[in-house]
Amino acid sequence: MYDYEELLDRAIARLPDVETTDARFVIPEPKVFAEGKTTILDNFGNIANILNRDPDHIMKYLTRELGTAGKIDGSRAVFQGRFMRSQIANNIQAYVDEYVICSECGRPDTQIVKVDRVLILQCSACGAHRPVKKRKATQVETKEAIEEGGTYEVRIDAVGSKGDGIAKVDKYTIFVPRTKKGDVVKIKVKRISGNLAFADLV
Numbered sequence: 658m659y660d661y662e663e664l665l666d667r668a669i670a671r672l673p674d675v676e677t678t679d680a681r682f683v684i685p686e687p688k689v690f691a692e693g694k695t696t697i698l699d700n701f702g703n704i705a706n707i708l709n710r711d712p713d714h715i716m717k718y719l720t721r722e723l724g725t726a727g728k729i730d731g732s733r734a735v736f737q738g739r740f741m742r743s744q745i746a747n748n749i750q751a752y753v754d755e756y757v758i759c760s761e762c763g764r765p766d767t768q769i770v771k772v773d774r775v776l777i778l779q780c781s782a783c784g785a786h787r788p789v790k791k792r793k794a795t796q797v798e799t800k801e802a803i804e805e806g807g808t809y810e811v812r813i814d815a816v817g818s819k820g821d822g823i824a825k826v827d828k829y830t831i832f833v834p835r836t837k838k839g840d841v842v843k844i845k846v847k848r849i850s851g852n853l854a855f856a857d858l859v
């Protein structure tokens with residue numbers, strides 16, 4: 658048995674070194690046009706290259722966010738239905754924010770590694786790592802899973818870089834000090850900020 662940090666260190670040690678560059682990271686302007694009942698993203702291959710991510714992963718993300726089907730056709734991506742250039746550009750930007758840019762230093766010199774079934778975005782420039790947040794295709798929740806002041810029983814799935822235990826409840830990542838991986842604990846949520854929550858043991 659390895660703990661989370663050990664697993665992460667081992668995964669990172671196996672990564673090839675990534676050249677960090679001072680060149681500014683620029684997402685190419687998507688070249689988008691309609692072709693019959695489909696929308697073509699003509700420079701998809703180039704964009705995937707610059708983002709340095711698996712084209713299939715990007716494609717899966719885009720089709721899910723656009724709510725349509727699509728396929729990669731050579732260096733182009735073909736989406737069923739008509740979409741505006743801005744819709745595609747916004748979703749590429751969202752992909753970059755989620756899967757490419759380091760949230761600590763803002764640089765794109767990152768890789769995605771899978772540790773213990775959790776996708777981790779690892780930054781080669783500053784060494785930071787964070788879980789890639791998992792999103793649902795459709796948001797059907799009417800009630801938030803947790804709220805400030807509420808008490809819940811959670812399972813600690815991981816330990817963060819500062820040593821706090823981390824539990825996942827729905828879309829929330831909850832930090833619980835003085836816990837370790839595998840603990841099932843009762844917590845009280847002190848504060849929620851976006852998808853992050855901070856809780857104490859009760």
Ligand SMILES: [Zn+2]
Pocket residue numbers: 759760761762763764780781782783784785
């Ligand atoms: Zn970084």
